[in-house]
Amino acid sequence: MGLGKMKTFVDIISVKPVKDSEGFTEKGDVILASVRAYKEDRHGSEKWANRAAFSQASALFRFRKIPNLEVTTDLVLVCSDGRYNIISVEDVKGRGMYIEVLAERVKSSKA
Numbered sequence: 001m002g003l004g005k006m007k008t009f010v011d012i013i014s015v016k017p018v019k020d021s022e023g024f025t026e027k028g029d030v031i032l033a034s035v036r037a038y039k040e041d042r043h044g045s046e047k048w049a050n051r052a053a054f055s056q057a058s059a060l061f062r063f064r065k066i067p068n069l070e071v072t073t074d075l076v077l078v079c080s081d082g083r084y085n086i087i088s089v090e091d092v093k094g095r096g097m098y099i100e101v102l103a104e105r106v107k108s109s110k111a
Contacts, residue, residue, distance in 0.1 A: 008039040010061060011078045012071065032075070037063035039079065057087050057102040065091070065099050077103055 011034050018028030040060040061077060061084075077084040084103035092098040 005038045006036040006063065008037050008061075008079050008081075010035055010037045010039075010063065012066075012069070013076045013078055014074070015076060029076075029078075033066050033069055035063045035066065037061045037079075039081075056104045058105045059084060059103050061101040061103060062092065062098055063101075065096055071099055071101065076106075077101065082106065082108075 012032045014030045014032055015027050016030055017025045019025050038061065042058045042060075059081075071086070071089050073086045073089065075086055077086060083106040085106055086101055086103050088102045090100045092100050
């Protein structure tokens with residue numbers, strides 16, 4: 001995976017409760033890392049057909065492993081296309097160099 005294919009800038013975000021000045025709790029985003037990633041949207045290729053177990057996944061992201069940061073399904077990815085919930089995380093070829101994430105795009109509740 002070369003840098004030439006990693007054209008998408010992605011923020012890895014943790015959603016945590018944050019108290020405002022009046023003491024009310026609301027969801028807040030904490031950016032854990034900003035990275036360049038390879039992004040592939042879902043389409044009708046054979047690779048995506050083999051991922052039938054992850055039928056709700058709408059995008060695949062690959063990026064370099066970040067030291068001291070464990071990417072889990074509790075985190076969220078945000079890029080210029082929108083916000084994505086992480087469905088699965090896998091170490092590419094078990095080498096500890098790249099992370100592959102299958103994610104589902106979050107639909108906006110605004111009309």
